[in-house]
Amino acid sequence: MGSQPSSPLHFGPFEVTSQVFYTTPYSFALVNLKPLLPGHVLVCPKKPHQRLTELTTRELTDLFEAVQVVQRMLARYYFSHAWFEKNGHDTATADGTPTAGSFNIAIQDGQEAGQTVAHLHVHVIPRIRGETAKEEAGPGDQIYEWMAAEDGNVGGALWDREIKKLRAQLGNRPEPGGGFPSIEDSERHPRTAEVMEAEAEEYRGVLKQMYGE
Numbered sequence: 001m002g003s004q005p006s007s008p009l010h011f012g013p014f015e016v017t018s019q020v021f022y023t024t025p026y027s028f029a030l031v032n033l034k035p036l037l038p039g040h041v042l043v044c045p046k047k048p049h050q051r052l053t054e055l056t057t058r059e060l061t062d063l064f065e066a067v068q069v070v071q072r073m074l075a076r077y078y079f080s081h082a083w084f085e086k087n088g089h090d091t092a093t094a095d096g097t098p099t100a101g102s103f104n105i106a107i108q109d110g111q112e113a114g115q116t117v118a119h120l121h122v123h124v125i126p127r128i129r130g131e132t133a134k135e136e137a138g139p140g141d142q143i144y145e146w147m148a149a150e151d152g153n154v155g156g157a158l159w160d161r162e163i164k165k166l167r168a169q170l171g172n173r174p175e176p177g178g179g180f181p182s183i184e185d186s187e188r189h190p191r192t193a194e195v196m197e198a199e200a201e202e203y204r205g206v207l208k209q210m211y212g213e
Contacts, residue, residue, distance in 0.1 A: 004204070011044060012119040014158045019196050021203040022070060026062035029070050029124075031199045033158060033190045039074050039126040041203075042154070043067050048119045052109050055120070067105065067122050071098050073206050074126045089130035102127040116154050161190060 009017050009028055021041075022029040029043045043066050045059050055063065077083065079100035084091045093100050104125040108114040127133045 004200075009046070010048070010119075011042070011121070011158070012048060012117040014117070014161075018193065019200055021200040022066065022073070022207060024062050024066050026059045027066040029066060031196045031203070032154070033161060033196065034154070035191075037125055037132045038128070039078050039124075041070060041074070041124050043070055043122040043124060045120055050110075050115075050118045050120060052107060052120060063122065067124060069207075070124050071103055071105075071126075073203060073210060074103075074124065075100060076210065077203070077206050078126045078128050083128075084130075087131060089128075093129070101129055102133060117158065121154070 005017050005020050005023055005028070007017075008015055009020050009023075009030075011030065016030050019030040019033075020028050021031065023046075026047075027043060027045055029041055032040050032042060035041075043063065045055060045063055047059070049055055049059075052060075075098040076096045079094060079098070080096040081091050081094045083089075084094035104123065104127065106123040106125075107120070108116075108123075109120070111118075
């Protein structure tokens with residue numbers, strides 16, 4: 001439930017145990033290395049299924065029940081009176097329930113749909129009134145453009161992190177001479193492990209309050 005996993009969890013080839021804040025028998029939820037908006041998290045099946053159609057009925061039910069729990073937790077955190085007051089928003093509707101704001105729930109089901117980690121994952125993104133909500137009602141939402149661009153490149157961000165770890169251990173790749181342009185200009189300041197672990201711990205605390213642990 002709302003405690004740090006006792007055994008390693010992987011998102012595709014990447015070990016993400018310290019980022020995980022919620023687990024069920026078949027699923028887990030983790031904070032994002034490069035969130036598009038505050039509260040942008042991912043919910044995944046524990047087995048590294050690549051596509052939605054690969055899940056069993058039990059896994060599918062568990063996954064979307066986990067999505068609902070995560071929505072309620074994020075609402076309690078981001079749609080609360082305390083959050084709205086702290087950030088100078090109108091607190092009249094800030095009751096900590098999902099209807100006090102909105103959510104984007106999205107799956108990029110396959111590489112051609114923009115999936116950058118070959119492990120099925122559901123994006124859960126709270127839209128906070130007066131802060132990260134759409135400016136106008138109607139069709140169109142910038143969040144989907146971000147998700148399909150470098151901003152939403154989850155796999156690329158994780159790959160960059162692993163490369164940085166190797167560089168810290170081994171140094172830069174030896175070059176025969178001369179320079180060449182950086183291939184990392186698209187990188188958008190991924191968060192540190194400490195920042196992500198602190199966020200995950202906050203979410204675990206909210207979950208414990210919700211379920212009286």
